[in-house]
Amino acid sequence: MTMRQMHLNCMLxxxxxxxxxxxxxxxxxxxxxxxxxxxxxxxxxxxxxxxxFGDLNSTAGAGRAGLLGLEPFTTCxxxxxxxxxxxxxxxxxxxxxxxxxxxRRLASLDHISQGRAGWNIVxxxxxxxxxxxxxxxxxxxxxxxxxAEEFTxxxxxxxxxxxxxxxxxxxxxxxxxxxxxxxxxxHRGEHFAVRGPLDLSRPPQGRPVLAQAGSSGPGKAFAARxxxxxxxxxxxxxxxxxxxxxxxxxxxxxxxxxDRLRVLPGFAPVxxxxxxxxxxxxxxxxxxxGRRARLDRISGLLGLDLATLPPDxxxxxxxxxxxxxxxxxxxxxxxVEMIREEGLxxxxxxxxxxxxxxxxxxxxxxxxxxxxxxxxxxxxxxLMWSHMPGGLxxxxxxxxxxxxxxxxxxxxxxxxxxxxxxxxxRER
Amino acid sequence: xxxxxxxxSCIDWLDAAWRVPAETPARLFDLQQVxxxxxxxxxxxxxxxxIADFxxxxxxxxxxxxxxxxxxxxxTTRIGLVASVSTTYNEPYDLAxxxxxLDHLSGGRAGWNMVxxxxGTVSANYSREEHLEHDSRYxxxxxFVxxxxxxxxxxxxxxxxxxxxxxxxxxxWFSVRGPLNVPRPPQGHPxxxxxxxxxxxxDFAARxxxxxxxxxxxxxxxxEFYADLKARxxxxxxxxxxxxxxxxxxxxxxxxxxxxxxxxxxxxxxxxAEARRMxxxxxxxxxxxxxxxxxxxxxxxxxxxxxxxxGRSELYLxxxxxxxxxxxxxxxxxxxxxxxxxxxxxxxxxxKWxxxxxxxxxxLMWPTLRANELxxxxxxxxxxxxxxxxxxxxxxxxxxxxxxxxxxxxxxxxGAA
Numbered sequence: 001m002t003m004r005q006m007h008l009n010c011m012l013x014x015x016x017x018x019x020x021x022x023x024x025x026x027x028x029x030x031x032x033x034x035x036x037x038x039x040x041x042x043x044x045x046x047x048x049x050x051x052x053f054g055d056l057n058s059t060a061g062a063g064r065a066g067l068l069g070l071e072p073f074t075t076c077x078x079x080x081x082x083x084x085x086x087x088x089x090x091x092x093x094x095x096x097x098x099x100x101x102x103x104r105r106l107a108s109l110d111h112i113s114q115g116r117a118g119w120n121i122v123x124x125x126x127x128x129x130x131x132x133x134x135x136x137x138x139x140x141x142x143x144x145x146x147x148a149e150e151f152t153x154x155x156x157x158x159x160x161x162x163x164x165x166x167x168x169x170x171x172x173x174x175x176x177x178x179x180x181x182x183x184x185x186x187h188r189g190e191h192f193a194v195r196g197p198l199d200l201s202r203p204p205q206g207r208p209v210l211a212q213a214g215s216s217g218p219g220k221a222f223a224a225r226x227x228x229x230x231x232x233x234x235x236x237x238x239x240x241x242x243x244x245x246x247x248x249x250x251x252x253x254x255x256x257x258x259d260r261l262r263v264l265p266g267f268a269p270v271x272x273x274x275x276x277x278x279x280x281x282x283x284x285x286x287x288x289x290g291r292r293a294r295l296d297r298i299s300g301l302l303g304l305d306l307a308t309l310p311p312d313x314x315x316x317x318x319x320x321x322x323x324x325x326x327x328x329x330x331x332x333x334x335x336v337e338m339i340r341e342e343g344l345x346x347x348x349x350x351x352x353x354x355x356x357x358x359x360x361x362x363x364x365x366x367x368x369x370x371x372x373x374x375x376x377x378x379x380x381x382x383l384m385w386s387h388m389p390g391g392l393x394x395x396x397x398x399x400x401x402x403x404x405x406x407x408x409x410x411x412x413x414x415x416x417x418x419x420x421x422x423x424x425x426r427e428r
Numbered sequence: 429x430x431x432x433x434x435x436x437s438c439i440d441w442l443d444a445a446w447r448v449p450a451e452t453p454a455r456l457f458d459l460q461q462v463x464x465x466x467x468x469x470x471x472x473x474x475x476x477x478x479i480a481d482f483x484x485x486x487x488x489x490x491x492x493x494x495x496x497x498x499x500x501x502x503x504t505t506r507i508g509l510v511a512s513v514s515t516t517y518n519e520p521y522d523l524a525x526x527x528x529x530l531d532h533l534s535g536g537r538a539g540w541n542m543v544x545x546x547x548g549t550v551s552a553n554y555s556r557e558e559h560l561e562h563d564s565r566y567x568x569x570x571x572f573v574x575x576x577x578x579x580x581x582x583x584x585x586x587x588x589x590x591x592x593x594x595x596x597x598x599x600x601w602f603s604v605r606g607p608l609n610v611p612r613p614p615q616g617h618p619x620x621x622x623x624x625x626x627x628x629x630x631d632f633a634a635r636x637x638x639x640x641x642x643x644x645x646x647x648x649x650x651x652e653f654y655a656d657l658k659a660r661x662x663x664x665x666x667x668x669x670x671x672x673x674x675x676x677x678x679x680x681x682x683x684x685x686x687x688x689x690x691x692x693x694x695x696x697x698x699x700x701a702e703a704r705r706m707x708x709x710x711x712x713x714x715x716x717x718x719x720x721x722x723x724x725x726x727x728x729x730x731x732x733x734x735x736x737x738x739g740r741s742e743l744y745l746x747x748x749x750x751x752x753x754x755x756x757x758x759x760x761x762x763x764x765x766x767x768x769x770x771x772x773x774x775x776x777x778x779x780k781w782x783x784x785x786x787x788x789x790x791x792l793m794w795p796t797l798r799a800n801e802l803x804x805x806x807x808x809x810x811x812x813x814x815x816x817x818x819x820x821x822x823x824x825x826x827x828x829x830x831x832x833x834x835x836x837x838x839x840x841x842x843g844a845a
Contacts, residue, residue: 070610134604199485
């Protein structure tokens with residue numbers, strides 16, 4: 001039996017892109033199509049499944065690397081025109097958008113890219129976003145996921161509102177629409193009233209691939225029902241194994257085939273030809289944001305000022321917040337559990353971060369990735385870059401061939417669409 | 429400054445109801461075909477590709493404007509990219525960042541056609557019970573544009589982005605803190621276009637619009653419209669050259685005048701749907717009246733009662749009153765200027781309208797792909813020979829194509845106080 005093949009999504013823009021250029025003071029946020037195209041083509045040369053665009057509709061907290069980039073739909077549509085195989089996953093918020101707008105833009109991106117669109121369904125975590133969209137306060141997590149549930153249902157119904165056969169070519173070669181095969185959806189729910197049908201024909205993939213990244217209680221419940229790709233922060237192998245096992249069981253309980261779920265934890269390698277060079281690079285990159293800023297960010301999540309504690313002594317568990325409420329922010333819960341289980345100090349926590357991190361050689365990275373796949377900890381990874389475009393270039397040149405040599409990564413794209421690349425059947 | 433012609437090429441028009449033998453079928457959902465047409469227009473040195481938006485199902489296959497134009501940005505190098513996006517069914521923050529983003533991706537070629545959506549069925553797709561009344565749509569649009577502009581101005585003009593400041597907008601319709609999360613667009617502001625011809629629409633246009641689309645089938649009426657809009661500009665501190673007026677033109681263009689006439693006849697034969705549309709627009713039953721007698725004035729509503737497309741509705745009512753048109757004349761009249769002719773006749777028509785200040789150029793709505801090609805191959809060179817049209821793009825941005833001044837930088841605006 002052949003070894004299970006891993007899937008790789010490439011973060012490009014948005015949250016988590018640590019796009020620091022060594023030797024420069026500011027994070028690099030490419031807004032030039034030429035630079036973006038070069039990176040997209042590099043990822044495509046590396047046969048990656050998709051480019052993954054995070055998003056946040058605000059400048060709040062955007063001092064962090066990579067946030068101040070371009071809007072995902074426009075960017076992905078432009079990149080669709082200059083790539084051929086790689087998928088394009090757009091983040092769009094269910095809390096601050098209208099389902100008709102999101103459904104039609106995704107359908108359009110799917111047509112433009114000939115079946116390579118994906119939607120990362122986000123409910124928006126950052127409260128400050130609310131201030132850009134009116135006077136209502138940012139809704140709580142339960143309310144956000146209730147809206148997300150209805151929003152996603154409406155989007156699916158809109159894509160389904162055109163039968164496959166609704167579009168046909170007549171005897172004169174003209175593309176025509178059989179109106180009898182297009183139906184209103186007549187949705188009336190708590191949050192939305194949408195008559196439909198969609199104003200675009202059925203997307204080539206049937207429905208764009210659905211991705212999701214919430215790891216809170218409501219987030220996992222939502223993912224079990226809808227997500228085909230899950231992006232998650234899993235810093236250790238046992239945690240990742242437990243998460244993937246749980247998500248597969250939840251999907252099965254929701255009546256879905258667990259083999260149609262791709263769990264892709266974040267992986268942030270700092271790579272260099274030798275261990276020593278990699279360590280130097282990691283130190284240089286860490287120095288950019290400053291210890292205090294990174295400490296403050298985690299302090300905010302924990303509700304505990306880590307700067308007042310000794311940097312090298314274990315954080316006392318008694319100071320940690322209660323995380324028994326299932327609505328606890330998943331990142332808060334993750335850090336509390338890591339501190340409890342591993343006795344981490346403030347600096348230890350900083351060095352670890354929330355995502356699987358790695359400092360070393362391409363060989364070491366390939367070995368680690370294979371180990372996770374073989375252990376059932378992941379179906380692949382969401383690659384987050386320490387620096388751009390150098391991190392991506394080195395990964396494609398040096399890590400990809402090693403993964404292929406180990407028999408855990410494709411040597412050619414299996415088909416044309418993102419669904420085919422991910423090995424996911426159409427949902428309907 | 430000497431005037432010169434400007435052209436927009438419509439993406440969304442080819443899918444015509446009548447038949448032309450051997451014509452390449454339109455595939456508006458096919459990026460490659462649309463990209464080929466954009467490159468064709470770019471060879472013709474046109475100012476921009478234009479795409480309208482509808483937000484509601486029509487029995488045709490197309491793409492969403494902003495995604496399509498973003499893809500076209502990657503397939504072209506000079507031509508502008510103008511999309512209609514509704515102020516009624518979008519949030520200003522989203523719209524500001526999408527156009528800022530398109531402007532960055534295209535190197536300064538984005539244009540926003542500010543539309544207040546005029547179709548009642550759309551509200552049913554956006555969780556709204558009622559479509560906004562005409563005047564409220566403009567009140568909302570006014571504030572919408574102010575917010576979008578402030579967001580574009582929320583970043584310093586500086587390489588790499590510079591500094592950003594909140595806008596702190598609190599108004600009747602919107603509350604938006606800002607700043608935008610995309611740095612200032614290369615053009616400062618993507619070019620603002622508009623297509624409303626009603627009185628509320630004209631005031632709005634005089635304040636905000638840089639490019640005007642309008643339906644003007646008759647030169648004298650077009651001249652009045654042109655003079656009226658340009659006369660409204662000084663009150664807003666604007667000069668004549670700050671606005672370009674591009675009425676729609678449907679060039680039924682063929683190699684010979686005879687072929688063009690055949691095309692016009694074929695088109696005429698496929699018009700019953702057009703009659704129904706016209707009756708809806710006018711608000712009374714046209715076909716119930718004697719076809720060749722002037723329409724009795726008493727059947728005309730004093731003012732247009734329709735909620736959508738009011739400008740066009742009022743235009744027709746005034747034409748009927750003024751020229752005492754018969755139902756047949758009204759039905760034979762395209763809303764836009766339609767003209768059947770060979771390349772020379774077409775160039776003559778354009779020249780006449782331009783020199784007589786009926787327009788600054790046209791928004792070209794293609795009946796066929798062949799007409800589009802012929803226009804670039806045969807009509808453009810004639811206009812160039814007459815010294816009325818550019819022989820090369822003079823700049824890189826859409827603003828450059830129109831000869832517009834760049835908008836003041838943010839620091840100029842706020843630092844002056």
